[in-house]
Amino acid sequence: MVWDQLTTGETEKINKALPVVILLCATEQHGPHLPLSTDRNIGEHFLQKLNRILENEVVLLPTIPIGCSEHHMDFSGSLTFKHTTFKILVEEMVDSMCVHGFTNFLFLNSHGGNQGIGQVILETLGNKYPKCQFSLITWWKIASNELKKMNHSGPGGTGHAGEFETSLMLHIAPELVREQHIKPPSNQRFDPLVGDMINSPQFSYFQTIKEVSANGVVGNPSLASKENGEKISQIITSKLVDIIKSQLI
Numbered sequence: 001m002v003w004d005q006l007t008t009g010e011t012e013k014i015n016k017a018l019p020v021v022i023l024l025c026a027t028e029q030h031g032p033h034l035p036l037s038t039d040r041n042i043g044e045h046f047l048q049k050l051n052r053i054l055e056n057e058v059v060l061l062p063t064i065p066i067g068c069s070e071h072h073m074d075f076s077g078s079l080t081f082k083h084t085t086f087k088i089l090v091e092e093m094v095d096s097m098c099v100h101g102f103t104n105f106l107f108l109n110s111h112g113g114n115q116g117i118g119q120v121i122l123e124t125l126g127n128k129y130p131k132c133q134f135s136l137i138t139w140w141k142i143a144s145n146e147l148k149k150m151n152h153s154g155p156g157g158t159g160h161a162g163e164f165e166t167s168l169m170l171h172i173a174p175e176l177v178r179e180q181h182i183k184p185p186s187n188q189r190f191d192p193l194v195g196d197m198i199n200s201p202q203f204s205y206f207q208t209i210k211e212v213s214a215n216g217v218v219g220n221p222s223l224a225s226k227e228n229g230e231k232i233s234q235i236i237t238s239k240l241v242d243i244i245k246s247q248l249i
Ligand SMILES: [Zn+2]
Pocket: 030, 038, 039, 110, 111, 160, 161, 165
């Protein structure tokens, strides 16, 4: 159920042990062919599917549309919160839900730049509310084996605004994809130390996007397709449903 579509009286009657899902996303550049809203579009697509499948067994909170995108700020359009701001916003949403008695929280993340602070938020809240449960899921990490099998662009092709995000957007919101601006990468070389969405890097590192890509795309969107977007959507949704069902009390 969608929290802000309920009345106050209806929220009172909800089983307080139900999983509460909070989407962590971003508003940032996604190259010349995808909109700034890409991470929110993808995350909210999964929320809508969860709502259809699980209906009254899951609680979906309103989305904070901006995340931690400092490394995208060389590109026009990107918005960012400082880590401290983002942490406070997410924690105070959870504080509010704890006032109402909820105990089971799942952060669904659709943006790479939220992963580090997401883990800090998880540990902070876990220590603050020892009787509550907190989980963090970054969508492309829950099905890397399945996603590897459907990677057409090879290692490095599935990075930011690359094959997978573009395929998903062609499936979810084709009217927002500027297909005439989809280009193969020009000067990028896959580095296994740096990794991509399905090949984990061998160490943690920091680079701004401008340092690795002139047009803001890290990956290869030219092999994206609507059909693959639908398949990715099905794979990830099914994993999310399994995870959330395992959290039902
Ligand atoms: Zn993205």
